[in-house]
Amino acid sequence: MMPFGVIRNIEDYSKVINEILRYEISFNILKFSMASKGINILLDVPDDKIKAITQALKNNNVIVNKKGRIIIDDERCTDCGACISLCPTDALHLDETSRLNFSYEICIGCLLCLDSCPRNAIEEM
């Protein structure tokens, strides 16, 4: 199971990692990237610790998502929208400034978008 978090800045990041370290478990950071809304981290957490760690993250105002199965690489994305028409739930959509936005909470993980991105900016989690 992989919680997905959006963290505002690097201090938040340290705080969150320390919070998780409190549980004295080892975990892998699978992905760390800067995104338009902050920092995205993708953690590989043992199943029996998910509940505790999710709570710890939420206590730090971190958005934790277990549903979305994709991650958008904001540095590669050019906001073209080639993925949007493939998304059955509007999880991928343009915001009011015509930039690509991904709503993790409504992604159903169909992965239809995965091979639609000409910039190879969509990765499966």
Added chain:
Amino acid sequence: MNKTYIEINQKIGEGNVNVLTAEEMINKVEREGIKVAASEVDIVTTGTFGPMCSSGAFLNFGHSDPPIKFEQLWLNDVNAYHGNAAVDCYIGATRMAEMKPFEYGGGDVIEDLVSGKSIRLKGTSYTTDCYPLEEIDTHFTINDLNQAILCNPRNAYQKYVCAVNSSDKTLYTYMGKLLPHFGNAHYAGSGCLNPICNDPDYETIGIGTRIFLGGGIGYVMGEGTQHNPLNGFGTLFVKGDLKQMNSKYLKGVNFEKYGSSLQVGLGVPIPILNDRIAKNTAIKDKDILTDIIDYGIPRRDRPSLGTISYKELKSGSIEFNGKNVKCSSLSSLYHARNIALELKKWINNGEFFLNPPAELLPRQTEYKAMRQSTAIRFVKDLKKKAIICYNDCDLKIVAKKIIEENINHVVITNKANQLEGIVTSFDVTKAIAHDKRELKEIVTRKVITTKDNEPINVASRKMKIHEISALPVINEQNVVTGIITSEELM
């Protein structure tokens, strides 16, 4: 009120020029009317950002020691065209890397060059007395080059079609991933921000027009290839110094199962010389119409399923055939808008002046299809009689037919000759090996088929993709009218 290029450039120099983007101009004209807008506004800026396959760059490396005259050369494993002098080349956006096709291509090389990354150059030569070096393998960056000139024969389509797919398979095209049964729709271009849409009569755009190209300064060299002004599909042939450009506006792209290309950012300033031009620059998305084209038909003249406006396209879903279809763009509206704003900023800062064209672009160019000296062949020209067994047929009879008729495929139908399946000689052999007695145990029910009016090459590609050696030919009623096998295609 009429203005001249000289007057507008003077205003730019004095810092009191009035520039609006094409989107802002719509509001201005709506609020204050064409007359006021025409007299107050000096320039309208436009922008577009999308994949433009007809793009590439001329590079000059300078001479090696000993000198080499390239016969073949590769930039990061992407073959570049060499048919010019010794160390000139043209790297085309759609050429794919030889070891990593569909992942890296000419467009990526151009993006990497502009980003200042190191590029590997490999070249070979047949050698001459004046160019004795046989091979070279070296690295360079854009700063090491004498010239790096982006030179795109066809950019900035006035508008493009809206692509859908009627077939029962997902298609991977230059218009992106198209889901079967009209599952989605894709379009390209920025509508009311598109450069040529704002000057459809070519009153200002011509040879020498100074433009925004890839984040730097570029020029219109003339009409683009396939320029089709009579049907509203005008194009631009542009060039610019790659060394001044910004990788933010030149992005390599690789479309799944289609290949490489380059996303190009391009903006054209339209001088408001008179009321007519002012009116044209106030064009709205709802007034730019394009065709919905069925990419499920693998022919040049794909059927049009209706017309649609950019207003509807930009809304995210389109309605046709009584169905609501999700629709998105391959071009970034966000970047198109930013390009128009950036160009506006340059002009306002006195960094960008208008260049009057030496000659305006043609308005009457004819757009022709390819002349083919051999007639296109269809399935109906090559199909042969299908050997048919009914669905209740004994397996032994199927085997007998294969031997008697000396064939490899028996088509299985119902009593009305409607297709139900296919059996190959290998299926029968397998049946014996696995001790199966019934036809229904071995018949393939998901059959790939063709039709009379399908071009032979399309049918043969189907066989290649599905790794099969025959296609039953059916009509609209699913009745088998023949078969085409790999033998006929030899």
